Each structure stands twice: as structure tokens, then as C-alpha cells.
Amino acid sequence: MDDQPARYDPAEAEPRWQAAWETRGCFRAGDNAARPKYYVLEMFPYPSGRIHMGHVRNYTMGDVVARYKRARGFSVLHPMGWDAFGLPAENAARDRRVSPAEWTYSNIAAMRGQLKAMGLSLDWARELATCDASYYVHEQRMFLDMLDHDLAYRKEAAVNWDPVDQTVLANEQVIDGRGWRSGAAVEQRQLTQWFFRITAFAEDLLRSLDTLDRWPEKVRLMQKNWIGRSEGLRVRFDLVESDGTLWPEPLEIYTTRGDTLFGASFCAVAPDHPLAATAAARDPAIAAFVEECRRAGTSVATLETAEKKGVETGLSAVHPFVPGRMLPVYVANFILMEYGTGAIFGCPAHDQRDLDFARKYGLPVRLVVAPRDMTPEAMSVGDEAFTEDGVLIHSDFLDGLEVETAKEAVAARLEAQGRGERMVNYRLRDWGVSRQRYWGCPIPVIHCEACGVVPVPRADLPVRLPDDVRFDRPGNPLDHHPTWKHVACPQCSAPARRETDTFDTFVDSSWYFARFCSPHAADQPVERAAADRWMPVDQYIGGVEHAILHLLYSRFFTRAMRQIGYVGLDEPFAGLFTQGMVIHETYRDANGQWLYPEQVATRDGRPVHGDSGAPVTIGPAEKMSKSRCNVVDPEAIIAQYGADTARWFMLADTPPERDSEWTAAGVEGAWRFVQRVWRLIHEVADALPPAGAAGSSTDAGGASLALRQAAHRAIAAVTEDIEAFRFNRGVARIHELVNAIGAAQGAMDGQPAPAVLREALETLVLLIGPLMPHLAEEAWAALGHATLVAETAWPAADPTLVQSGEITIAVQVNGKRRAEVTVPRDAAQGALEQAALALDPVRRAMEGRPARKVIVVPNRIVNVVV
RNA sequence: GCGAGAGUGGCGGAAUGGUAGACGCGACGGCCUCAAAAGCCGUUGUCCGCAAGGGCAUGCCGGUUCGAGUCCGGCCUCUCGCACCA
Numbered sequence: 048m049d050d051q052p053a054r055y056d057p058a059e060a061e062p063r064w065q066a067a068w069e070t071r072g073c074f075r076a077g078d079n080a081a082r083p084k085y086y087v088l089e090m091f092p093y094p095s096g097r098i099h100m101g102h103v104r105n106y107t108m109g110d111v112v113a114r115y116k117r118a119r120g121f122s123v124l125h126p127m128g129w130d131a132f133g134l135p136a137e138n139a140a141r142d143r144r145v146s147p148a149e150w151t152y153s154n155i156a157a158m159r160g161q162l163k164a165m166g167l168s169l170d171w172a173r174e175l176a177t178c179d180a181s182y183y184v185h186e187q188r189m190f191l192d193m194l195d196h197d198l199a200y201r202k203e204a205a206v207n208w209d210p211v212d213q214t215v216l217a218n219e220q221v222i223d224g225r226g227w228r229s230g231a232a233v234e235q236r237q238l239t240q241w242f243f244r245i246t247a248f249a250e251d252l253l254r255s256l257d258t259l260d261r262w263p264e265k266v267r268l269m270q271k272n273w274i275g276r277s278e279g280l281r282v283r284f285d286l287v288e289s290d291g292t293l294w295p296e297p298l299e300i301y302t303t304r305g306d307t308l309f310g311a312s313f314c315a316v317a318p319d320h321p322l323a324a325t326a327a328a329r330d331p332a333i334a335a336f337v338e339e340c341r342r343a344g345t346s347v348a349t350l351e352t353a354e355k356k357g358v359e360t361g362l363s364a365v366h367p368f369v370p371g372r373m374l375p376v377y378v379a380n381f382i383l384m385e386y387g388t389g390a391i392f393g394c395p396a397h398d399q400r401d402l403d404f405a406r407k408y409g410l411p412v413r414l415v416v417a418p419r420d421m422t423p424e425a426m427s428v429g430d431e432a433f434t435e436d437g438v439l440i441h442s443d444f445l446d447g448l449e450v451e452t453a454k455e456a457v458a459a460r461l462e463a464q465g466r467g468e469r470m471v472n473y474r475l476r477d478w479g480v481s482r483q484r485y486w487g488c489p490i491p492v493i494h495c496e497a498c499g500v501v502p503v504p505r506a507d508l509p510v511r512l513p514d515d516v517r518f519d520r521p522g523n524p525l526d527h528h529p530t531w532k533h534v535a536c537p538q539c540s541a542p543a544r545r546e547t548d549t550f551d552t553f554v555d556s557s558w559y560f561a562r563f564c565s566p567h568a569a570d571q572p573v574e575r576a577a578a579d580r581w582m583p584v585d586q587y588i589g590g591v592e593h594a595i596l597h598l599l600y601s602r603f604f605t606r607a608m609r610q611i612g613y614v615g616l617d618e619p620f621a622g623l624f625t626q627g628m629v630i631h632e633t634y635r636d637a638n639g640q641w642l643y644p645e646q647v648a649t650r651d652g653r654p655v656h657g658d659s660g661a662p663v664t665i666g667p668a669e670k671m672s673k674s675r676c677n678v679v680d681p682e683a684i685i686a687q688y689g690a691d692t693a694r695w696f697m698l699a700d701t702p703p704e705r706d707s708e709w710t711a712a713g714v715e716g717a718w719r720f721v722q723r724v725w726r727l728i729h730e731v732a733d734a735l736p737p738a739g740a741a742g743s744s745t746d747a748g749g750a751s752l753a754l755r756q757a758a759h760r761a762i763a764a765v766t767e768d769i770e771a772f773r774f775n776r777g778v779a780r781i782h783e784l785v786n787a788i789g790a791a792q793g794a795m796d797g798q799p800a801p802a803v804l805r806e807a808l809e810t811l812v813l814l815i816g817p818l819m820p821h822l823a824e825e826a827w828a829a830l831g832h833a834t835l836v837a838e839t840a841w842p843a844a845d846p847t848l849v850q851s852g853e854i855t856i857a858v859q860v861n862g863k864r865r866a867e868v869t870v871p872r873d874a875a876q877g878a879l880e881q882a883a884l885a886l887d888p889v890r891r892a893m894e895g896r897p898a899r900k901v902i903v904v905p906n907r908i909v910n911v912v913v
Numbered sequence: 914g915c916g917a918g919a920g921u922g923g924c925g926g927a928a929u930g931g932u933a934g935a936c937g938c939g940a941c942g943g944c945c946u947c948a949a950a951a952g953c954c955g956u957u958g959u960c961c962g963c964a965a966g967g968g969c970a971u972g973c974c975g976g977u978u979c980g981a982g983u984c985c986g987g988c989c990u991c992u993c994g995c996a997c998c999a
Binding site for chain 2: 054264265268269272273275277279300301302303304315355380381382383385386387390391392393394398399400401472474591594595699700701702705706707708710712713715716717719720722723726775776778779780781782783786793855856857858859861862863864866867888891899900901902904907908909910911912
């Protein structure tokens, strides 16, 4: 007799249940208006070709939420798509001679299969890819809408040029002076570019952050800092030449410290300020300095260590309140043209940069703010500027005022004189969206010699990408294409030139969540009724690396879409969860070569190379990356253990917002748990009363009561944990239920009633449903159900069973725990006190002293103070 | 430099101001087996003690409280974000 213990075989069962869900259409987003809607979305992937563990973690979490909400009676929208434009496709085309489209679509097919193998409850009928003309045609439409609404415009600007990727980068894509993808040192170039007017919403984007109470505080803060609002003053200084001639234009500066105006000892402008250009034109020394700044300004090392440097323009600024005081005007390397007005006045005593500069060039340091508790005479400025609050001194009409009051007074007087005004300044700048790349959404405009920039007529959309492009030389293949860009001007029919720039791919991902509401709408990007039904996204889940770029752009786009009329709200994501990364140990051999996890074995407790037996050094867990070889392929894990095991491990291991370390032992543990649950149910399934008889127990026996309590406590706890995104804790509660069921079955002092056992097992299966959906279905069927867990309601906890009649509380003497006592729930304080004082360990600890005080917290603790 | 977050067993981690270490991993001992795998039972913060029992323990120092991992003040360390922003 072959009595091998039967095992759950996910390779056989998982595809079977995936097919069952698909046949039943379980995950189609229903338009049943009777049910409340819930839109759960995970950040859609770039189709690189294979999913990685980060995807597994991200999509598992989203799937738990989607399945749970469905079970709670919500009509759930849970879609998936592909962020499919981007440079890797062009690189693949260049290196492997496949077309970017071919490469991308075959990657999508492969990854779709992998995601399906995970058993995600997605509505695949809504799948979209941003590289489909059926998607980007609407992006082009929206761009024309944005032109109409003055939310898109063209200007020449100094842009960040990535010399390796040969493209322009947004400020957000420059990290420490380097391109976010290529890592190349970014250069400054003057180019005419398309911009989105994100600054039009700066104030609103900032203020509305306060309403996003289901976003992580950290992300809101990062966006707040990125928008960078500051209140200050714009001040115009008259300029005079060395011979006293008045310069035609005053110099406009920006400051947040108007109160220190009497401490001014110089002015400075950015190297790319118009005044610097004018000065450079007549003085080669200045021209040389400006050129030097332009070159140095892009290199990381110099940015961080650069010493404050400048050259005099030969002009002087007249102090607005002290007519006789002339301030030399410099071109200085630490002034940024992009911030404020690109010009400042320097007050060395109260600004560290100004002080460094003044010391270098021997400029006066005038103290105008003193701490409240110090006499002005005692103050001196060494190498450190005084930047704290205090009282104004040596400042004429400001003397004796607090800093804040002084700012007001200065602003009022300048405004009265017409020399300046209050001004709110933002660090945020308009979003440059032009990219000199092929594999992106073409910007639908035509350049005509006579008519200028002409939008492509809507009837002519989409502007499709040509298929026959070559990647054999650097630069934009669209620009090199022999015919594509040559078109007739829509207005005058004269020969004209197509815009060959494409959109930044962040544009594609800034509105896909809205498109999912009506993914097949042909005439418009978003059907208003569908958007009104589904938006906002109730729960958005993704990596914190998108805390600024993608999320800010999406918030901007939603505002733009509202202005145009596509949607009726400003904030696209009501709830946001940022998950941690998946990390893994690293391994190196004696030569420092990285090794893959599967190359490493353990012999005599030491890590060695599996083949050679040579010793291996284990490094700390880091983000999974191919270059370090510390990657684990989800497909291999799913093939070996099944999707449920991978999902369970991801959920069980670590709180979802933290980095999670993938370990072989952990996966084995998850696998054993899968088998344990399956066995638990199979061993008793035949002996149970039929399905439908659960919970009908009138048996008040101890074992039955205890098991019912365990089950209902698990329901209450797991429900709470899933709602709060504490999946690891929910997993622990499910373990406890499994332990309780096992203990009840093995108990010597009376078995639980079969109906109670059935109820406990069914509860277990339903609680597992969102986490390990295939195993849940398999177990549900084994318990005799013909229905699907995916279509079964979430269990409800009976409050009378969640609390027990007796509780055990601790008894302390002078704050130290000495004993515990079991009493009826809600026992009277007096009874508790008496019971506690009667305990042996308590009396021993009291050493015969009388209780001075007894603190009784009902159902919590008793503390005897002696 | 500015801002935010985090420091708890061998490890991942639990703990509305109320029994610190739930749950899992690992480890150790045992059962089953010819043997193994799988499974099952038990032990597992640390120190003293044969035991009963007791001492010490949540990065460090202080404070509030009957009671602090949790609150307050001051340090240390690590992680992340921003960074010449006037």
C-alpha cells in the first residue's frame, strides 16, 4: 500500500483556480451602483521582461486589499497596465536589432503570464499599455487641451542635458548633478522646450497636502519641501556706474530677510543673469568667470566643495534706505538663476554664505540683529553668521523691533516707496516634458516657417510613431528619419516640420489611473461618468522612490484634467501606501567575485561555494540587483513552491513599509505552513458535518467554547490588521488560529463538537482567502463547498466570543510583577484588590508592610504600593 | 548643514502608559524511521540557584508616573530625503 502522506500540489491546483476565477469573471469591476466602490491600484510596471521580487511584494499587498474589499461587499476596481515607453526599449533595439515595439510587446506578454501565475485578482479586460496609439492618442488630445488652457507652453531655457542618453532631463531627474538613469554628469544647454505649467498650481498642490490624511507623513513632507514655498520681498535697487551714471534698469533681488536690509554690504547676481551677460560683454574677465561657472556648475564635486567666488561688475547698487551707501554688485557662483530673481543683496552678519563671500573679498560685516539677552557691544561676528531671531540694531527705523515685525515694517515702507513688494516664491519650477527620444509619445505640433508652432488638428490624431527607424547613431531617431518629420502645415499647407521631441514618460504615468476608469473610451481620454464613479483611487500602493516625481505630476495632471473637464476632483489618490524594498544577502568568493544565492552552500556551518567548496563571504542584505547577483527570480520560486507560498512569505516576514529580507529558510517556512493548513483540513474534512452546518453548535463544552473564541478573535484581529496594512500581524493571528485548531484536535480533555470544528476551519479558510487565494479555494472545496472563496463574504466576528468571561491580570508590588490572578471579566475593584492581596507571592513581596495604596485598573492590572 | 524615521532575544518582529519578547525563523533535546525526508512533542532573553525562587534586561543619561519599550529633556548610532533656495 502506497501510504505516502498526500501533499498539496500548487503546480496543479493554482492554474485550476485561476481558470475558475476567470471563467466566473470574479474580478471584473462591477458597475453595480448598489455596492460602494473601491479602487485599489498598484503602481504599474515598466515592461522590462520579467517581474522581480519588488513586483511580487507590491502586487501581493494590493491583491490582499482588493480581495478583502470584495469580500466586504465593495465593488472593486483593480486594474493592471504597462508603463511601456522609455529608453531601455531603444537600447534593446540598438543592441539586439529588434524594434522597440516588438521588444516591449513581447516583454509585456511574458510579464502578463508571470503576473497571472501569481493569482492576482485583476480585471484584465482593462489592461492598457502607454505605448499603444489607443492610449497615447488621448495623451496628445490632452496636450492640445492643455495648450488651450494655457497649461502647456514653449520657451527657451537652460536645460539639463544628459550627454550619455542624449536627452533633456527634468530637474527632478537630476540627482546630485547626474542623470537619474545614465548616471552621467549633466550639462547645461539652451534649448527650446515644452513645459507644463505645474507652478500654476504650486499653492494648491502645497495646501492640499494637508487634506491627504491617508498619505504617509513622510511623503507629504517631501512634497512640501520640493514645492518649497517661502515668503519674502522683491526689492529694486537703482544701479549706477563707477562714474555715477544711472543704469537704465534697476536690479531686482529676492530676499526672505528684508529685516536685515540695513546690514547689506553687497549685491550679487547669478552667472546666467542678464546683467551678468551685459557685464560680460564689456569685460573679458567677467566673461571668463561666467564661462567657468557654467562648466563647473554641473560637476558634482565642485558643487559640494565650491568656494564662494565672484567678480565685480563695476556697477554699484544704491541702498534704498541709505542713499549714500553704495553696494558693489558682483557676479557670484553661489547665486541660482532659477530661484527668486537670480539676484540677492548680501548681509554677511546674518547669512553664512554672504559671510564667507564678504570675508574673502574684504566687504563690511554690519551687525543688525542681536540676541535679546545680549548688548550690541558684546556681539561680534567671527566666522559664523548669526542667523537666529533677535532684536534689530543699527537699523534706523527698525531699531528695537523683533525680526518678524521688522520684516513687516521694511515691506510696508518699500511698497509705499514703490521700490519693492511682498512676494511668495516657490522652489518648484515648471515641468519640462520634451525628450529627444524615439520611444515615447510624439508631441502633436508642427513647426511652420510662416505660421509658427501649429497644433496638429484633432482630426489628424494620433500622431503615430513610425516603425521603420534606425538606432545606429546617437541622438533622436525621429529626427533622423528620412520622411516622418516632413509634413504640410495644417494652416497654410506649406512644407513644414513635425516636432520630433516626445514626451517625458512621466507624462504617460500621470493620468493612467484615470484612464483605467474607462479604458476603451475611443473619443476621449476619460469618460466623465466612469471617472465620477471610480475616482479617486482609494488605495494606491508603490515604492517610496516615487514620492516626489510621479505623485506630484499625477496631482498636477488631475488638476489640469479637472480644469479641462475630464474629472471632477483634484486629488487622484485618497490613500497612499509606500512599501519597502525586497533585499537579500550578498555573497562573494575569495577573489571578491559576486555569487548568486544558488551558488552558495553551507558546509559545517560555513558558507562555501557549492561547486568548489571554497569559502564564501556573506555581505549585508541589500536591494536586489543583478550587478550584485543577490537576486531571486519570482518565476523560479513560483515554479518550486507556488504563488501562495511566495505571497505568504512576503506578507508574513516584515511590516510592509519596511525593507524585507528574502531568505531561503523563510520561504521554506511559508511552504511548510501551506502544507500544514492543507493537512489540517484534509485530515478531518470527511468527518465533519456537511457544509452549511457550521457554527450551529449548542454544545457549551470547554473545548468547543475555546475553539469558537479562538476563531472569532482571529476574525476580529485579522480584519483590523488588514484594514491597517499590518499584514505581518494578521499572519501571526492566523498562525494562532491554526495552533488553536491543532491543540483542540489533540486535546485529551474533550474534543470540540464537529460543527464547531467546521466553523473554525471555515473561518481559517476565509481569513486566508485574500492572502493565499489558491490554497483557500482548494480547502474550501475540500470542506464540501461548491462556491468560490472569491465570491464568499468576509466572516463576521461575534463580539460575545471575542471577549472571554475570565481574564488573567498581573499583580504588581511597587511596580514589579509578582503574581497573576484569574478573575471574572469586569470584576469589582474591591474583589480584585482582595484577591491580589491574598496571593502568596504578593504577601512575600510586601514583607509584612501594610499596603499604602492599591491601584486597581479593571481588567488590566493591580499594583500594590507599600 | 536642514528635515524625517528607526534603535527590543541568535534573526524577522509583537506589545490602547498596565504581565516585554505574541507569531515566525533558526538552534537544541526527544518521538517516529533500518536510515533519511516529512511530521509530531518539548526547550530556547540573560545571570545566580539542585530547586523553590530571585536579580538584570527594550541604544546611553536623566525626568514625569503607583507603573515607561511607549510620555518629556539631553546625548549616541544607523537609515532615508533635501541640500549654495537668499
